[in-house]
Amino acid sequence: MSKFQMNRRTLIKSGTAIGAGLALPTIFTSSARAYLNEPKGGTVTLGFNVPQTGPYADEGLDELRAQELAVQHLNGEGDGGMLNTFSSKALKGNGILGKKVQFVSGDTQTKSDAARASAKSMIEKDGAIMINGGSSSGVAVAVQGLCQEAGVIFMAGLTHSNDTTGKDRKANGFRHFFNAYMSGAALAPVLAKAYGTDRRAYHLTADYTWGWTQQESIATATEAMGWETVNNVLTPLASTDFSSYIAPVLNSGADVLILNHYGGNMVNSLTNAVQFGLRDKMVNGKQFEIIVPLYSELMAAGAGANVRGVYGSMNWNWQLQDEGSKAFVKSFGEKYGRPPSNSAHTCYVQTLLYADACERAGTFDPCGVVEALEGFEFDGMGNGPTLYRADDHQCFKDVLVMKGADNPTNEYDTLEIVEVTPRAQVEYAPDHPMFAGGELGKCNSGA
Amino acid sequence: MHPARGFIDAGFTMDAIILQILNGLDKGSAYALIALGLTLIFGTLGVVNFAHGALFMLGSFCAVTLQKILSLSFTVEDPSQKDFLGNPLKVDTPYIVSWFGDATGNAILNWSVPLAILFAIPVMLLVGYVMERGLIKHFYKRPHADQILVTFGLAIVIQEIVKYFYGANPIPTPAPDAFRGSVDFGVLIGFAQNEIIYPYWRLVYFLFSALIISAVFAFLRFTTFGMVVRAGMADRETVGLLGINIDKRFTIMFGIAAAVAGLAGVMYAPINSPNYHMGMDFLVLSFVVVVVGGMGSLPGAVLAGFLLGILESFASMNEVKSLIPGIDQIIIYLVAIIILLTRPRGLMGRKGVMEE
Numbered sequence: 001m002s003k004f005q006m007n008r009r010t011l012i013k014s015g016t017a018i019g020a021g022l023a024l025p026t027i028f029t030s031s032a033r034a035y036l037n038e039p040k041g042g043t044v045t046l047g048f049n050v051p052q053t054g055p056y057a058d059e060g061l062d063e064l065r066a067q068e069l070a071v072q073h074l075n076g077e078g079d080g081g082m083l084n085t086f087s088s089k090a091l092k093g094n095g096i097l098g099k100k101v102q103f104v105s106g107d108t109q110t111k112s113d114a115a116r117a118s119a120k121s122m123i124e125k126d127g128a129i130m131i132n133g134g135s136s137s138g139v140a141v142a143v144q145g146l147c148q149e150a151g152v153i154f155m156a157g158l159t160h161s162n163d164t165t166g167k168d169r170k171a172n173g174f175r176h177f178f179n180a181y182m183s184g185a186a187l188a189p190v191l192a193k194a195y196g197t198d199r200r201a202y203h204l205t206a207d208y209t210w211g212w213t214q215q216e217s218i219a220t221a222t223e224a225m226g227w228e229t230v231n232n233v234l235t236p237l238a239s240t241d242f243s244s245y246i247a248p249v250l251n252s253g254a255d256v257l258i259l260n261h262y263g264g265n266m267v268n269s270l271t272n273a274v275q276f277g278l279r280d281k282m283v284n285g286k287q288f289e290i291i292v293p294l295y296s297e298l299m300a301a302g303a304g305a306n307v308r309g310v311y312g313s314m315n316w317n318w319q320l321q322d323e324g325s326k327a328f329v330k331s332f333g334e335k336y337g338r339p340p341s342n343s344a345h346t347c348y349v350q351t352l353l354y355a356d357a358c359e360r361a362g363t364f365d366p367c368g369v370v371e372a373l374e375g376f377e378f379d380g381m382g383n384g385p386t387l388y389r390a391d392d393h394q395c396f397k398d399v400l401v402m403k404g405a406d407n408p409t410n411e412y413d414t415l416e417i418v419e420v421t422p423r424a425q426v427e428y429a430p431d432h433p434m435f436a437g438g439e440l441g442k443c444n445s446g447a
Numbered sequence: 448m449h450p451a452r453g454f455i456d457a458g459f460t461m462d463a464i465i466l467q468i469l470n471g472l473d474k475g476s477a478y479a480l481i482a483l484g485l486t487l488i489f490g491t492l493g494v495v496n497f498a499h500g501a502l503f504m505l506g507s508f509c510a511v512t513l514q515k516i517l518s519l520s521f522t523v524e525d526p527s528q529k530d531f532l533g534n535p536l537k538v539d540t541p542y543i544v545s546w547f548g549d550a551t552g553n554a555i556l557n558w559s560v561p562l563a564i565l566f567a568i569p570v571m572l573l574v575g576y577v578m579e580r581g582l583i584k585h586f587y588k589r590p591h592a593d594q595i596l597v598t599f600g601l602a603i604v605i606q607e608i609v610k611y612f613y614g615a616n617p618i619p620t621p622a623p624d625a626f627r628g629s630v631d632f633g634v635l636i637g638f639a640q641n642e643i644i645y646p647y648w649r650l651v652y653f654l655f656s657a658l659i660i661s662a663v664f665a666f667l668r669f670t671t672f673g674m675v676v677r678a679g680m681a682d683r684e685t686v687g688l689l690g691i692n693i694d695k696r697f698t699i700m701f702g703i704a705a706a707v708a709g710l711a712g713v714m715y716a717p718i719n720s721p722n723y724h725m726g727m728d729f730l731v732l733s734f735v736v737v738v739v740g741g742m743g744s745l746p747g748a749v750l751a752g753f754l755l756g757i758l759e760s761f762a763s764m765n766e767v768k769s770l771i772p773g774i775d776q777i778i779i780y781l782v783a784i785i786i787l788l789t790r791p792r793g794l795m796g797r798k799g800v801m802e803e
Contacts, residue, residue: 055724057615233765236776240719240728241474243649244763244775247466250644267617268719275646275718277629302720304619318531333532412531 035365036151036446037127044099044364046071046351047128049119049143050157052107055264056135059298059343063133063157064105065336066344070351073331074101081331082352085324085380090359097358108134112142119143123150129364130155130354133347137161137210144173151446153366155350158343160262160294162213165394166435171443172366174373174388176315176353176395177346178426180214181434183293183313184221186399186421191311195256195289197226202254204245204269206261207234214260216434218293222258230254235265242269246276255283258291266292267302274306295402297341301411307404314400316345316382317417325382339412349381353388367443384423391430393440399426462633462642467760469632473649475756476656477503480711481729482736482748483663484704490680490743491697494583495591497598500730501605502705505574506712507721508609509567511618514559517543558623560717567713568706575705579698602726610723617720622648626717648717655714659707660749666703667745676700680743735783741796751794755779 039045048067051060072078076093083091095101104126106118115134122128130153134140140159147154148170156164156175160183165175191199201222205215211234219229230252235245246269249257257278261269273279273290281288295312318329318339328348332340340348353373361368374390383397401419408414428435481503488496520539528536544552555562582601586594621627626647633643667673679686679693686693712721719725736755740747761767762778774781786793 053615055615055722057610231765233768238728238776240725243473244467244470244760247470247760248463248765250466251460251462251642264617264722271619271719275627275629275648277644277646280628281641281644298616302617302619302722304621304720306619330532339531409536 034447035367037123037129039099039127039129039364042099043102044096045126045128046101046103046354047106047119047122047126047131047152048103048133048347049106049108049115049122049131050133050347051110051135052105054109054111056110059135059158059263059296059341060108060133062298062341062344063135063347066332066340066348067103067105067132067351069332069335070348070355071101071103074352074355078335079327079331082324082328082349082381085327086352086356087379088356088360090356091352096355097362097364101355104128108136108139108143110136110139112138115139115143116146119146120150123147123152128152130369132350132354133157134159135343137164138208140164140175141168141209144168144170148172148441148444151366151444153354153369155354157347157350158296159210160214161210162217162434163209163438165392165438166213167437169392169394169435169438169440171370171393171440174350174353174393174395176350176388178313178315178397178399179394180210180217180293181428181432182399182426183214184217185426185428186313186401186419187218187291187293187311188221188225189425190401190419190421191222191291192225192227194311196286199227199256199286200230200254200284201227201256201258202230202249202252203232203258203260204242204249205232205234206237206265208237210262211260213434214293215258218258218260218291220434227256235261235269237265239265240268242272243276245269246273246278249273249278250276250281253283255286256289256291258293260293262294262296263299264302266296266299270303270306270310279309295415296343297412297415298343300404300414307414308406310404311418312402312404312415314342314402314415316342317400317402317415318345319413319417320382320400320420322382322384324380328382345382352381353378366445370443384420386423389430391440392435392438396423396427398423462638463764465633465636465638465643466645467764468757469643469645469649469653471757471760472653472753473756474759475753476653477711477715477729477752478733478736478756479749479752480656480659481708481733482740482752483660483745484708484711485733485737486740486743486745486748487663487700487704487707489737490745491676491700492579492583492587494586495594495598496583497595497730498578498602498605499598499704499708499733500726500728501602502571502574502708502726503712503715503729504609504721504723504726505605506567506571506709507620507716507725508613508712509570509709510560510563510620510713510716511613511721513563513566514556514620517541517556517559517562519543521545560620560622560713563713563716564710567709571706571709572702574709575702576698578705579701583701584694584698602730606723606726613723615723617722619720620716622651622717626651652714652718656711659710663703663707664745672696672699732779735779739783739786739793741793743797744793744795747793747795754794755782758782 050063073081073083075095104122106122108115119131131147132155134157137159140156144154154173162180203215205211259269278288290310292312295314300307357369357372358364361372373388376388379385386395386397388395399421402415403418405416485499518541520541522537522539524535525538526535530536629644629646632645736751740751763775
C-alpha cells in the first residue's frame with residue numbers, strides 16, 4: 001500500500017517536473033524548439049573539417065592553425081586578432097554566448113566520402129554545432145549537403161566553384177571565399193590592359209566541378225573583352241605529367257594558355273608549360289603568356305620560379321595593408337612564425353563570423369544563425385566592406401588580382417598584389433545563368 | 448572541336464606526331480626504368496614489390512635532400528630590411544657559398560640534381576639492401592597476395608615518413624640553368640624553325656634512361672655476376688646445388704633494382720616537383736607495363752614501357768580525344784586488356800612464370 005502511494009507521489013512529482021521541463025524552453029527562449037547538439041554546460045564545440053592527409057595536407061594544416069587561433073581569440077586568449085578590427089562588436093572575448101569554445105577536427109582527405117564521414121562523426125559523436133573548413137569544391141558541396149540534412153551550420157573553407165553558392169547552394173551553408181565568376185570579372189580587365197584585347201586563349205581544365213565552372217567563367221569574361229577561346233581541353237584530375245596536353249598548344253595558333261588547374265595539377269602543368277618554352281615564344285607577333293586564374297600561395301611556392309610574371313587571382317593575401325589584415329598577420333605570424341595563407345584567412349574569418357552571428361542571434365540554433373548571417377554587412381576582416389548576401393549565402397567583397405613576383409625574397413612573397421578589384425566589379429545577380437538551378441531551401445535545425 | 452576539323456587543320460601534322468613521340472619516349476623512359484626494376488626483383492626473388500613506386504619517390508627526395516643539404520645556411524639579421532612582422536630580416540647565406548665564394552658555391556647549388564645521382568646511388572643501394580634483408584626475405588615463401596599486402600603497406604609507411612619530414616606540398620627542384628628551357632628539336636631533323644620545340648631536360652632524361660637501361664643489360668649479359676643471376680632467374684635450385692650463394696647475389700640485385708628506381712626518381716625531380724605520393728602515381732602504371740611486357744621479361748618491360756608511354760601521349764591529342772572522348776584516361780588499361788586477351792603471357796612473357 002505504502003509502496004503504491006510512493007509510486008503515485010513519484011508519478012505526480014515527476015509528471016510536474018517533466019511538464020515544467022517541457023514548458024521551459026518555450027518560457028525562457030524566443031524560439032520554441034530545441035535544435036541538434038544544443039550546447040549543454042559551459043562549453044560549445046566547433047568542428048573543423050580540413051585535409052590532414054593527402055596532397056592538400058599542408059593547406060589543411062594552415063587552415064587548422066587559423067581555426068585554433070580563432071578559437072583562442074574567441075576565448076579571450078592572445079591579442080584578439082581581427083576581433084579588434086571587426087565592425088561588429090558583439091563578441092567580447094568570453095567565448096560564444098558566455099560558453100567557452102572548444103573544437104574537434106576531422107580529416108577530409110580531400111575526398112567527398114571521407115569528408116562526409118568525418119563531418120558526420122564530429123556532429124554525431126562530438127556534438128559539433130557547426131562545421132568549418134575544407135580545401136576543395138567537391139568536398140564543400142558534399143559536406144554542405146550533409147550539414148543541411150543533419151541540421152548544423154556549414155561555414156565553407158576554400159571552395160571556388162560557382163556551384164557551391166550556385167546550383168548546390170543550401171540554407172545551412174555559407175561561403176566567405178570568392179568564386180570562379182569573381183575571378184573572371186576581376187582578371188579580365190587587368191589581362192586586357194596587360195596583354196591587349198586581341199588574344200587567342202587555349203584552356204586546359206581539370207575535369208571536375210570546379211574546373212568546369214572556372215573555365216566557363218574565365219572564357220566568358222575574357223571573350224567579353226574581345227579574346228577568342230581557341231580550345232578547351234579537359235585533363236584528368238589524376239594527371240601528373242601534362243606534356244602531352246601542352247605540346248599541342250605550341251602550334252595551335254593560341255597566344256595565351258589558361259590553366260584551370262589547382263594544387264598539384266597547377267604546379268605540374270605550369271612547370272611543364274614553362275619547360276616547353278611557352279613563355280619565351282612569340283605567336284601572332286605577340287609574346288606568349290600563361291595565366292593561372294586561381295592562385296594559392298602554398299602551391300605557388302611549389303611551382304618555384306615558374307610563377308614569375310604569371311597573373312592570377314586570390315581571395316586575400318597577407319601583404320594587404322588594411323588594419324584587419326595587419327592584425328591577423330601579426331597574431332598568426334607571432335604564433336606560427338609564418339604569414340597565413342588565403343585559405344587560413346577564410347577559415348579564420350568564417351569562425352569569427354559564425355560566432356558573431358550566434359551572439360547577435362542570442363542562440364546557437366542554426367535557423368537563428370542563418371537569419372543573423374543573411375544580409376549581414378561587415379568590415380575590418382581584410383576585404384573591405386563585405387555583404388553576406390541573403391539570396392545565395394555568398395560573401396561579396398573586394399577581390400585580389402595577383403602576379404608571380406619577379407624577385408621573391410623568400411617562399412612567402414612569391415606572389416605580389418597587382419590590383420584590389422572593387423566589390424562592385426565582381427557582383428552579379430542571384431539568378432545569373434552561371435549560378436542558376438539552385439534553391440537554398442529552408443534552414444534545418446535538426447530538431 | 449568538330450572531329451573532321453581536327454583532321455584538316457593542326458591535327459595529325461608531322462610536327463604534332465613527332466612531338467607526341469618525343470613525349471611518349473619521355474614518359475616511357477620513366478615507366479621503363481621503374482618496370483625494369485620491378486621485373487628484376489620479380490625475376491630474381493619472385494617477389495611482387497608494390498613498394499617500388501616508393502623507391503622511385505625516395506630517389507626524387509634524394510635530389511631534394513641534397514639540394515637542402517647544399518643550401519644549409521647560416522642566418523644573419525639585416526636591420527636595414529624588415530620581414531613581414533616588421534622585425535629585422537633574417538638573411539640566409541648557404542655555407543657552401545661562403546666557403547667557395549659566390550661563383551663556385553652557386554654553381555654547385557645549381558648542379559644539385561646531377562650531383563644527386565652520386566648521392567642517390569649509395570643511399571638507394573643501402574635502402575634496397577635494408578628492405579630486402581629486413582622485410583622482403585621473410586616473404587619469399589609466402590603467397591604473392593601476402594607479398595603485395597606487405598610491400599604495399601611498406602610503401603605507405605615510406606610515404607608517411609617522407610611526408611613527416613618534407614610536408615605534403617611539392618618541392619621545386621630545378622634542373623641546372625644550362626638545361627632549363629627548350630631546344631628547337633625540329634631544326635636538328637630538318638624541320639623549319641620553331642616547329643618542334645622540346646624541353647632540354649626531358650631529352651636529357653630520355654638519354655639518361657637509355658644509358659641506365661643499357662648498363663643494366665650489359666651488366667647482366669657480360670659479367671660473371673650477371674651470368675649467375677640470369678642462371679638463378681632460370682633455375683634457382685640448380686644454381687644453389689652448384690654451391691653458389693644465390694641469395695647473396697639476389698640481395699645485391701634488389702639493391703641494384705632500388706638504385707635504378709632511385710635514379711629514375713632523381714632525374715625526374717626537375718620535370719615535376721617531387722611530392723610524397725608521386726610513387727603511387729607511377730606504381731599502378733608500372734605494373735600494367737610489366738604485365739603487358741610479360742612477367743619476368745626484362746626486354747618486355749622496357750619495350751612495353753616505351754610502347755605505353757607513346758600510346759598514352761597519342762591518346763592525349765585533341766584530335767584523338769575528339770574522336771573518342773576520355774580515351775586518354777583509359778588507353779593504358781585498354782591496351783593491357785587487348786594484349787592479355789590476345790597474348791596472355793604479355794608481349795615477351797615466357798612460359799611457366801607465375802603459372803605454377
